[in-house]
Amino acid sequence: MRKNFKDSLKALEADIQHANTLALNSIKDDDGSYLQLRLYFSPSADSFSYLFPWVNCRIAGALGLIRVLIYKVYADGKTTMHVHERKASMKQFYGCVFPSIMQLQSGITDLEERKQKEIWLKSYSQKGGSEKEKRSDADVEREAECGICMETKRKVVLPKCNHSLCLKCYRDWHGRSQSCPFCRESLKGVKLTDLWIYIEASDIIDLAIILKENTKRLFMYIEKLPLVPNS
Numbered sequence: 001m002r003k004n005f006k007d008s009l010k011a012l013e014a015d016i017q018h019a020n021t022l023a024l025n026s027i028k029d030d031d032g033s034y035l036q037l038r039l040y041f042s043p044s045a046d047s048f049s050y051l052f053p054w055v056n057c058r059i060a061g062a063l064g065l066i067r068v069l070i071y072k073v074y075a076d077g078k079t080t081m082h083v084h085e086r087k088a089s090m091k092q093f094y095g096c097v098f099p100s101i102m103q104l105q106s107g108i109t110d111l112e113e114r115k116q117k118e119i120w121l122k123s124y125s126q127k128g129g130s131e132k133e134k135r136s137d138a139d140v141e142r143e144a145e146c147g148i149c150m151e152t153k154r155k156v157v158l159p160k161c162n163h164s165l166c167l168k169c170y171r172d173w174h175g176r177s178q179s180c181p182f183c184r185e186s187l188k189g190v191k192l193t194d195l196w197i198y199i200e201a202s203d204i205i206d207l208a209i210i211l212k213e214n215t216k217r218l219f220m221y222i223e224k225l226p227l228v229p230n231s
Contacts, residue, residue, distance in 0.1 A: 008057040012090075013039060016068065019098055022105040024073075029219050032075040035101075040067045040087065040228075061090025068093045070222055086225035095160050100218045103162075103196065104211065148173070148181060157196035159221075161185040170195070193220055 067087045071080040146166035153166040163182045
């Protein structure tokens with residue numbers, strides 16, 4: 001059953017609070033500032049309040065009734081709230097901003113490792129216990145391969161669906177299609193600067209550098225969002 005507006009609003013507020021906590025503790029820009037988010041209701045929301053018992057926050061967001069505003073907090077305590085805020089739709093918040101903050105806090109390695117583990121467990125669920133407990137070298141090597149050219153190259157991660165492929169294949173594919181080659185998630189508007197860098201165990205020495213680059217990509221994405229009018 002679809003959540004009503006009240007329940008979905010509580011979930012949205014909890015996600016925003018969680019994002020704020022992660023950003024405060026681990027995601028800083030070069031100048032030491034960090035991102036914070038807050039919920040915003042359009043002035044016209046009251047006119048559509050009669051719809052709230054039958055809609056959730058995603059639908060209200062699609063109607064332009066609610067947005068997530070994003071601002072910076074600097075080391076001296078000053079903020080850009082009410083002065084220079086960016087607004088994200090529900091789709092942008094849940095499609096990029098929130099998962100990006102989650103990835104930066106935990107690292108893409110952990111995210112991909114969990115995803116690959118789930119895929120592996122599902123694939124081998126009908127096999128013997130010894131096969132479930134330990135993957136073969138061939139399984140590990142297949143995970144390191146690009147899903148298109150099957151070569152073991154440095155891979156990039158698509159910002160919305162988190163599927164990975166090598167940079168060469170991404171460029172070739174993106175030149176012909178505007179969707180993910182694996183799940184067909186839209187890639188419209190996605191640029192090279194929006195891509196994440198896939199982190200493997202052998203890349204651990206470069207983890208700090210890679211996370212710094214991915215943090216820059218997040219801040220660049222935020223800067224491309226529209227400004228709140230009259231701010």
